[in-house]
Amino acid sequence: MDQASSEKTALRRGGGVAVWRQIETDIEVDIQTGLYGPGDRLPSEHELVGLYGVNRHTVRMALAKLAERGIVTAHKGRGVFVAGEPFEYRLDRNAKWSEVEKRFDARPSGRLVDSYRRPSTARLSRMLGLGEGVELLVTESVRTAGADLATYGYHMFDAARFTGIEQSFAECGSFTQALARHGTAEFFRASTWIDCRMPRPREAAALGIPVDAPVLVMTYLDCDATRRPILLGHAIIPQGRLRFRIDSDIDPA
Amino acid sequence: MDQASSEKTALRRGGGVAVWRQIETDIEVDIQTGLYGPGDRLPSEHELVGLYGVNRHTVRMALAKLAERGIVTAHKGRGVFVAGEPFEYRLDRNAKWSEVEKRFDARPSGRLVDSYRRPSTARLSRMLGLGEGVELLVTESVRTAGADLATYGYHMFDAARFTGIEQSFAECGSFTQALARHGTAEFFRASTWIDCRMPRPREAAALGIPVDAPVLVMTYLDCDATRRPILLGHAIIPQGRLRFRIDSDIDPA
DNA sequence: ACGTATTTGTTCGTATGTATC
DNA sequence: GGATACATACGAACAAATACG
Numbered sequence: 001m002d003q004a005s006s007e008k009t010a011l012r013r014g015g016g017v018a019v020w021r022q023i024e025t026d027i028e029v030d031i032q033t034g035l036y037g038p039g040d041r042l043p044s045e046h047e048l049v050g051l052y053g054v055n056r057h058t059v060r061m062a063l064a065k066l067a068e069r070g071i072v073t074a075h076k077g078r079g080v081f082v083a084g085e086p087f088e089y090r091l092d093r094n095a096k097w098s099e100v101e102k103r104f105d106a107r108p109s110g111r112l113v114d115s116y117r118r119p120s121t122a123r124l125s126r127m128l129g130l131g132e133g134v135e136l137l138v139t140e141s142v143r144t145a146g147a148d149l150a151t152y153g154y155h156m157f158d159a160a161r162f163t164g165i166e167q168s169f170a171e172c173g174s175f176t177q178a179l180a181r182h183g184t185a186e187f188f189r190a191s192t193w194i195d196c197r198m199p200r201p202r203e204a205a206a207l208g209i210p211v212d213a214p215v216l217v218m219t220y221l222d223c224d225a226t227r228r229p230i231l232l233g234h235a236i237i238p239q240g241r242l243r244f245r246i247d248s249d250i251d252p253a
Numbered sequence: 254m255d256q257a258s259s260e261k262t263a264l265r266r267g268g269g270v271a272v273w274r275q276i277e278t279d280i281e282v283d284i285q286t287g288l289y290g291p292g293d294r295l296p297s298e299h300e301l302v303g304l305y306g307v308n309r310h311t312v313r314m315a316l317a318k319l320a321e322r323g324i325v326t327a328h329k330g331r332g333v334f335v336a337g338e339p340f341e342y343r344l345d346r347n348a349k350w351s352e353v354e355k356r357f358d359a360r361p362s363g364r365l366v367d368s369y370r371r372p373s374t375a376r377l378s379r380m381l382g383l384g385e386g387v388e389l390l391v392t393e394s395v396r397t398a399g400a401d402l403a404t405y406g407y408h409m410f411d412a413a414r415f416t417g418i419e420q421s422f423a424e425c426g427s428f429t430q431a432l433a434r435h436g437t438a439e440f441f442r443a444s445t446w447i448d449c450r451m452p453r454p455r456e457a458a459a460l461g462i463p464v465d466a467p468v469l470v471m472t473y474l475d476c477d478a479t480r481r482p483i484l485l486g487h488a489i490i491p492q493g494r495l496r497f498r499i500d501s502d503i504d505p506a
Numbered sequence: 507a508c509g510t511a512t513t514t515g516t517t518c519g520t521a522t523g524t525a526t527c
Numbered sequence: 528g529g530a531t532a533c534a535t536a537c538g539a540a541c542a543a544a545t546a547c548g
Contacts, residue, residue: 077545093501214467
């Protein structure tokens, strides 16, 4: 209707964004907005060539990138299909990775990548309820669940209170269990912040994702039953197979 | 500690990601994780050159990109400073854009970009509590608040129930007010999903953001007081000046 | 069982622009 | 600024798996 042939959307050539990338985003939007649902077959490469008015290679590049993130799966002779419903990570007071593992009947999978100490800042100390200048213990770890879910995590603890928790985590593969060993049998999610950015190379490598695909960043404060802060976490989460969900408990009137 | 000089992090050269982009992400991580807080001065360009072992142009490119997204601000002769606390968009049952405008003492700012009808799908109909094959009314709009907050929105309505709501919105600039005109005085957030992706060119243009910076995607279902679904929304939100916040109402025991 | 059309996968080649050094 | 490596985009052909009458 707009221009020449039967083009779907206006592609901007020479505008700094590769055409295949625009098509990749466009199809991703159509999936996110529900035009194509889980399990649906996408238009064939030939049809997409007609829709966008580009070479087949260009369409294939877009599809390959979507497949790389697990958003679609291609089957020779049949077509390209939208992947199943992405995993929904519910953000409530019981949000923790061990709960995700439970949903997959998976064992604790944490692998310690690095750990180090650094002096705290005023902000971090305030959030963790500590004095200024206290030393923080920081861990970097990778945790998985199921076939294609993984997160890269940064965890910050009061180094004095949780001395040696990095070893405990390295041994048992779970912060829930490691915290239990250090005297905190129960803890709960107090606050969560959601943001996004591009991944660091080491994060992308550890998560097995392309370096040019964005990641979700969940920052969170976990507290014990007495509301005393336990840890400040940053979870780096590949985009595509997981999304966050927040339900408002609608109590009428 | 790791390698030769005093390099901060391992930079991967020739790995498909420009060096300035890695530095950009690295500084962004340091801000997100609290190493640099709001208002803090970043290390000088000269210091960063030493930290990363690169040319000053490379550092300047990284800082320019951060400034473009409003994450830092450069002051000639003084230094580069971390921007103030990003706006926190709280996700509770009162989450709506008009609440954000209230926080900024801003007037309704919605501008209708496009509107069209399309047949619903099984999934969308289920979410909106409609019959299959019903026609949806879709609007695309831009809404702002304050100096540097903007969102690009897709809204889906039951076309039969909310006929003409695109005109109402175009006139008053607010869906809250437009819905009131169409008989829905109150509505509430029922469920929210958070994801991210790269922006479409038209989204980036409307929001005034670079095309190579990721955006947050908030999908949400708003219902009226009787829990009847009203609309399904997709808000495209530039990354950098806004983040989502979810608080668990911790009722002990 | 067979043949044909469809669809994805692979491999050549060619040209152009852009980023990086 | 010049040179080189890389990414982008297009074109043509063929191979392999699948669906269908």
